[in-house]
Amino acid sequence: MTSEKKTVSETLYEEAEKIIPGGVNSPVRACGAVGATPRFVKSGQGARIYDEDGRGYIDMCGSWGPLIFGHCPPTVVKAVTEAAKLGATFGAPTKAETTLATLINKHYPSMEMIRLVSSGTEAAMSAIRLARGVTGRDKIVKFQGCYHGHADSLLVAAGSGLTTYSVPSSLGVPADLAKLTVTCPYNDPVSLEEIFKLAGREIACVIVEPVAGNMGLVPPEPGFLEAIADLCQKNGALFVCDEVITGFRVGLGGAQALHNLKPDLTVLGKIIGGGLPLAAFGGRRDYMELLSPLGGVYQAGTLSGNPLAVAAGCAAIGRLETENPYGRLRHMASELARGFGERAERHRLPVRVNQLESMATVFFTDRKVTDLASAQTSDLKLYAAWWRGMLEKGVWLPPSQFETFFVSTGLLFSEVEDVLDAADLVFADLAKTR
Numbered sequence: 218m219t220s221e222k223k224t225v226s227e228t229l230y231e232e233a234e235k236i237i238p239g240g241v242n243s244p245v246r247a248c249g250a251v252g253a254t255p256r257f258v259k260s261g262q263g264a265r266i267y268d269e270d271g272r273g274y275i276d277m278c279g280s281w282g283p284l285i286f287g288h289c290p291p292t293v294v295k296a297v298t299e300a301a302k303l304g305a306t307f308g309a310p311t312k313a314e315t316t317l318a319t320l321i322n323k324h325y326p327s328m329e330m331i332r333l334v335s336s337g338t339e340a341a342m343s344a345i346r347l348a349r350g351v352t353g354r355d356k357i358v359k360f361q362g363c364y365h366g367h368a369d370s371l372l373v374a375a376g377s378g379l380t381t382y383s384v385p386s387s388l389g390v391p392a393d394l395a396k397l398t399v400t401c402p403y404n405d406p407v408s409l410e411e412i413f414k415l416a417g418r419e420i421a422c423v424i425v426e427p428v429a430g431n432m433g434l435v436p437p438e439p440g441f442l443e444a445i446a447d448l449c450q451k452n453g454a455l456f457v458c459d460e461v462i463t464g465f466r467v468g469l470g471g472a473q474a475l476h477n478l479k480p481d482l483t484v485l486g487k488i489i490g491g492g493l494p495l496a497a498f499g500g501r502r503d504y505m506e507l508l509s510p511l512g513g514v515y516q517a518g519t520l521s522g523n524p525l526a527v528a529a530g531c532a533a534i535g536r537l538e539t540e541n542p543y544g545r546l547r548h549m550a551s552e553l554a555r556g557f558g559e560r561a562e563r564h565r566l567p568v569r570v571n572q573l574e575s576m577a578t579v580f581f582t583d584r585k586v587t588d589l590a591s592a593q594t595s596d597l598k599l600y601a602a603w604w605r606g607m608l609e610k611g612v613w614l615p616p617s618q619f620e621t622f623f624v625s626t627g628l629l630f631s632e633v634e635d636v637l638d639a640a641d642l643v644f645a646d647l648a649k650t651r
């Protein structure tokens with residue numbers, strides 16, 4: 218028996234596995250959920266990425282959200298290159314940090330004061346610490362299926378009911394800490410009201426993805442976000458909007474502008490770094506003034522407000538302001554969503570497509586997807602087979618059913634057609650083998 222020759226990616230993966238756990242620096246990249254091994258990426262340009270074997274793909278993952286202009290947008294490349302010539306990091310304040318904070322504040326007026334950090338995890342973790350510091354309360358509420366980074370308090374799963382304690386969803390998270398996080402189904406204001414009835418005076422904050430992107434795309438139902446804001450206000454808890462994905466994605470002003478919300482605290486990341494590691498949290502001035510060095514809530518970072526990341530962020534936001542690409546992005550995403558739905562139906566495959574602005578998910582279920590429980594009715598084997606088929610045809614989708622794909626301005630309308638043609642062929646194959 219002759220074994221097939223290994224691809225460059227397969228060889229690189231074997232080498233990586235020897236020194237990096239699972240061969241990856243973030244678990245979903247391992248492609249385990251879709252029964253594959255990762256393709257190692259060499260470069261990207263516009264909406265295309267190229268692997269180490271020289272194969273090209275239409276990139277519908279966009280590094281999980283940051284790349285709204287696709288790869289290597291010239292304005293961002295130029296800004297980063299010029300910043301690098303001046304020095305990578307100083308550990309002292311720079312002018313551009315105020316410029317970026319001011320830019321963010323212009324579009325997110327609820328963020329009266331802003332602190333820059335390096336990752337969404339850090340920003341969400343810090344916002345929660347601040348909420349606890351502001352209120353003097355320990356409990357927090359999060360929604361099942363929402364992701365806010367991997368801080369201990371946020372890696373919890375629901376207990377068997379609203380009244381039972383949450384349990385850690387990762388080894389290494391103390392059960393005593395998990396107990397302080399109450400989980401609630403997404404799009405379920407009645408359960409949230411119940412939680413406030415039971416524990417209202419102990420709850421420091423409710424944190425939510427205003428459009429959920431981490432159980433696949435699940436938009437908020439009418440009134441859901443408003444109900445959260447209202448319950449928080451009535452119970453003296455802070456309303457924390459995690460706009461790490463939605464910020465500058467669903468529009469310049471994020472979901473809070475679309476829904477006319479004024480969160481107490483907001484968390485941003487992904488797009489605001491233009492592809493470099495940058496995130497931010499901010500909100501009401503009197504709350505933010507409780508942060509060190511002004512107040513008693515400690516928070517710090519050696520590379521916070523890093524000059525290269527800040528330069529990239531300013532360039533990306535500047536370009537979003539001048540180009541305002543949201544109409545075109547929405548148009549392409551809705552063409553894709555409609556096209557996927559029609560083609561799946563033609564081949565009698567159970568598919569529901571959720572789409573909002575330039576984000577969408579193809580769920581392999583016949584149920585309407587409004588929360589984690591309905592998302593979990595999806596046929597994961599079918600998604601995995603679809604993902605592998607699409608990759609073979611040159612379309613790079615997120616390697617998990619519970620993720621969102623993103624459209625970038627690098628994508629052409631002709632490529633939308635190419636993606637839909639590929640989907641038609643792959644759906645046909647799936648229908649045959651079912």
Ligand SMILES: *Cc1c(COP(=O)(O)O)cnc(C)c1O
Pocket residue numbers: 335336337338339341364365366367426430431459460461462486487496
């Ligand atoms: C990606 C993400 C985070 C975490 O950001 P990292 O930069 O990966 O730490 C937090 N919240 C949401 C909604 C996200 O999508």
